[in-house]
Each structure stands twice: as structure tokens, then as C-alpha cells.
Amino acid sequence: MPQVKTLEISALGHRGEGVALIDTNRVFIPFTLPGETVRAEIDGNRGRLVELLAASPDRIAASCPHFGACGGCQVQHLTDVEYRTWKRGLVTSQLERAGIVAEVADVVPAHGAGRRRATLHATKTGAGFMSLRSHDIRLLDACPILVPALAAAPQIATAIAAAIGPCDVSFTATDLGLDAAISGKGIKPNAELTRTAARYDLARVAINGEVVLNYRVPTIRMGEADVPIPPGSFLQATSLAEETLAGLVIEAAKGAKSIADLFCGVGPFALRLAGRSAVYAADSDAPAIAALDAAHRKTKGLKAVTAEKRDLFRDPMSPFELNRFDTVIIDPPRAGAxxxxxxxxxTKVARVVYVSCDPQSFARDAAILVAGGYRMGRVTPVDQFLHSAHVELLAVFSR
Structure with a gap:
């Protein structure tokens, strides 16, 4: 049975939850901060804030009225200085656990104009994100962390669900308008969906991966190339984060004559690097590889880009294949590489540039590279997921 207890919050955990001790057991209480005294309902190692008895001086008012109910943001109630310190700590703590000594730079803000991608759960009565620790949908009228082009996303998703039934709608704000990738069971295109797409001037609509309405092929500018984005394709959440990470990658690869870009996606690094070097690019996502190749072929002035579909988890490149490159870039998904x-x-590869979205898997892989004789340079955290427990990072490993 849950019990209500008075507790002192001692730390901010890696998921943005306050941490308290009951005897020697840690309990995680969302929306609380270190130094606070709270009354919380405790069930196992989870807590629910009932009353804030003594607030931290670092507590500020949340910027969104949905904060505390919507599960989209974890940390809107912390001062900017302490927030950046906590984000940097997400990186340093994982490196310490892996036994790696490294210089970690201050966090680079990269929220920019907001997130250009969002997936909303939609019904005919409304759309939003999952509520905290629940499968219930927190209906939204607006979301302040999205780019202005996605301001109407909840209304559009609701109209789509009214047309075809409950579904998830993944929006991407592209250079040619909104791309909507819809997923759900038993949903099919119909005349009302067509009218909805026209009313909101959607560039393209796909259902369960199949394009059903294509008014304009959505593109994203990457360097000198315009990339035709596949439905539901992975992109960095903010355009500023993509530009920031790409700038760090280009600087790290300066002087490289032969580059491999592994887990390349649609080519945010490869297409920019091709302005000065030939690039081999590999990813398991066939539509992403096709988009990269198409963008490269249509862009004048780039060096050769060889794009290949390859599952680097099951079939990683061997030392024999890798030794022909002087620089290798890896940007794997959350599971790492x-x-x-x-x-x-x-290998004898002179430089490895590792871009990661998960400090834990990065620290594990970094330990492998260091044990193999690489020297790890400074780690740069990049914060594109404002108010969340996610952080990107980049580090260069040298022989």
C-alpha cells in the first residue's frame, strides 16, 4: 500500500526526478529538487509529490501550464545555471562509472527555435503526449518547445484522428511544409483525410509507412544539398543541434582525405563533409540511404559519396575495411555501437569522431576504444532536448 512520508530530496537523478532516501533505499519523486522538503506518496521506489514543504532556491516557475501532468518535459522548474550543471553531470557520471577520465566541456545550448519533430497521440477529441508514468493522453492546446511551424500540430492531429480514427501522428517541419507520418491499426485514407491535409496545407501524408498524399516532397537543407526526407525519417530534433553537431564533426575531420560516416542516416554529416572530402556512408535504413544518394546526385560541387545499406550492428565494418580511412565518424542510435x-x-584509423545521444552507451564504447589504444579528447555535451533528461555529445578519439 502506498504511504505518505515527509522526505528530504538529496539529488536530481538521471531522469530528472528528485532522489530521496528511505533507510538506505533510493526513492524517485518527479518535479522535486535537491534541498527540498516534501510530502510524497511512496509506492516501492517511486513517489508522487503531494506537498512542497520547503522549496529549493533554485526552483523557478515552469514555462508551460501542462508541466507536471504532461510527460513530455521533466525539468522546467530548475534555474538555467543548475539545469546546465545537471545536464553536464549526466555525461560526467557515466564516464566516471566506466572508469574514464576525460575533460567535459560546458553544455552547448542547441534548442534554437524549438523541436522540428513531434509525435502526438490523437483521438477525435484531442491530441497530446502521454501523461507522466501513464498511458493516458495529456491533451494539449499548444506546446512551447516546438518550432512555430508545429504550433497547430495538436489541432491537425485531432482533425486527422477525426477523419480516420485514433492514431499516432509524427510531424516533421521541413523546408517545404509539414510532413505527417501516421501510424495505427485499421486506419485507411479517405476523402475526409484528403480535405484535412488540404485545409492545413500538409506537404505529404503517409499511413503506416506508405505515402497516401504527396503534394510536395518534403526536403531539409543539409549543407549545399536539399535532402528528400523519407516518411518518419530520423532527424536531429532541432535544426540548430544538427548544425552544431555538424560543425563540430567538420572541425574534428579537418584535413581528412578519406572519411567513413557510419550510422549516417540521411546524411547530415556526409553531405556537408563531401564539400571537401570523399565520403563512404553506411546505415541500415534503406530509405535514408536512398535519400542521401538522391541528394548527392542532385547537388553540384560535392566530392564522391558512396552510400551503402548495411546493418552495422550485425555486420560491423572490419579492420581490413576501415583501415583505408583516416577518419571514421559514428553516430549510432541510443543502444550505441x-x-x-x-x-x-x-584498426589503424587515425581519428574516430563519436556522436552519441546516450551517455551510458557512449561511455561503454569509449572504454572499448581507449582500451584499444585511442586517446580520448574533450567531450562536448549538446542540449537540443530542452527540459528533458536527454543530452547529445561528441568526442574525438585519436591514435
Whole structure:
């Protein structure tokens, strides 16, 4: 049975929850901060804030009226200085656990104009994100962390659900308008969906991966190339984060004559690097590889880009294949790139530029590279997921 207890919050956990101790057991209480005294309803190692008895001096008013109910943001109630310190700590703590000594720079803000991608759960009565620790949908009228082009996303998603039934709608704000990738069981295109798309001037609509309405092929500018984005394709959440990370990658690869871009996606790094060097690019996502190749072929003045579909988890590049490159860039998904890191550790590649969205898997893979003889340079955290417990990072490993 849940019990209500008075507790002192001692730390801010890696998920943005306040941490308290009951005997020697840690309890996690959302929306609380270190130094606060709270009354909380405790169930196992989870808590729910009932009353704030003594607030931290670092507590500020949340910027969104949905904060505390919507599960989209975890930390809107912390001062900017302490927020950046906590975000940097998400990186340093994982490196320490992996036994790695490294210089970690201050966090680089990269929220910019807001997130250009969002997935909303929609019904005919409204749309929003999941509520905290729940499968219930917190209906939204607006979301302040999205780019202005997505301001009407909740209304559009609601209209789509009214047309075809309950569904999830993944929006991407592109250079040619909104792309809507819809997923759900038993949903099909109909005349009302067509009218909805026209009313909101959607560039393209796909259902369960199949394009059903295509008024304009959505594109994103990457360097000198315009990339035709596949439905539901992965992109960095903010355009500023993409530009920031790409700038760091280009600087790290300065002077490289032969580059491999692994887990390349649609080519945010490869297409920019091709302005000065030939690039081999690989990813398991066939539509992303096709988009990269199409963008490269249509862009004048770029060096050669060889784009290949390859599952780097099951079939990582071997030292024999890698040794023809002087610089290798890896930007894996959250699970990291353990198999590829092991192969890289046995190579003569002069530089490895590792971009990560998960400090824990990065620290694990970094330890593999260091054990293989690489020297790890400064780690740069990049914050594109404002108010959340996610952080990107980049580090350069040198022989």
C-alpha cells in the first residue's frame, strides 16, 4: 500500500526526478529538487509529490501550464545555471562509472527555435503526449518547445484522428511544409483525410509507412544539398543541434582525405563533409540511404559519396575495411555501437569522431576504444532536448 512520508530530496537523478532516501533505499519523486522538503506518496521506489514543504532556491516557475501532468518535459522548474550543471553531470557520471577520465566541456545550448519533430497521440477529441508514468493522453492546446511551424500540430492531429480514427501522428517541419507520418491499426485514407491535409496545407501524408498524399516532397537543407526526407525519417530534433553537431564533426575531420560516416542516416554529416572530402556512408535504413544518394546526385560541387545499406550492428565494418580511412565518424542510435567500436579498436584509423545521444552507451564504447589504444579528447555535451533528461555529445578519439 502506498504511504505518505515527509522526505528530504538529496539529488536530481538521471531522469530528472528528485532522489530521496528511505533507510538506505533510493526513492524517485518527479518535479522535486535537491534541498527540498516534501510530502510524497511512496509506492516501492517511486513517489508522487503531494506537498512542497520547503522549496529549493533554485526552483523557478515552469514555462508551460501542462508541466507536471504532461510527460513530455521533466525539468522546467530548475534555474538555467543548475539545469546546465545537471545536464553536464549526466555525461560526467557515466564516464566516471566506466572508469574514464576525460575533460567535459560546458553544455552547448542547441534548442534554437524549438523541436522540428513531434509525435502526438490523437483521438477525435484531442491530441497530446502521454501523461507522466501513464498511458493516458495529456491533451494539449499548444506546446512551447516546438518550432512555430508545429504550433497547430495538436489541432491537425485531432482533425486527422477525426477523419480516420485514433492514431499516432509524427510531424516533421521541413523546408517545404509539414510532413505527417501516421501510424495505427485499421486506419485507411479517405476523402475526409484528403480535405484535412488540404485545409492545413500538409506537404505529404503517409499511413503506416506508405505515402497516401504527396503534394510536395518534403526536403531539409543539409549543407549545399536539399535532402528528400523519407516518411518518419530520423532527424536531429532541432535544426540548430544538427548544425552544431555538424560543425563540430567538420572541425574534428579537418584535413581528412578519406572519411567513413557510419550510422549516417540521411546524411547530415556526409553531405556537408563531401564539400571537401570523399565520403563512404553506411546505415541500415534503406530509405535514408536512398535519400542521401538522391541528394548527392542532385547537388553540384560535392566530392564522391558512396552510400551503402548495411546493418552495422550485425555486420560491423572490419579492420581490413576501415583501415583505408583516416577518419571514421559514428553516430549510432541510443543502444550505441559496441560491435563497431570493438572493430575500430583493432584498426589503424587515425581519428574516430563519436556522436552519441546516450551517455551510458557512449561511455561503454569509449572504454572499448581507449582500451584499444585511442586517446580520448574533450567531450562536448549538446542540449537540443530542452527540459528533458536527454543530452547529445561528441568526442574525438585519436591514435
Amino acid at each position: 559496441r560491435a563497431q567500436a570493438r572493430e575500430l579498436a583493432g
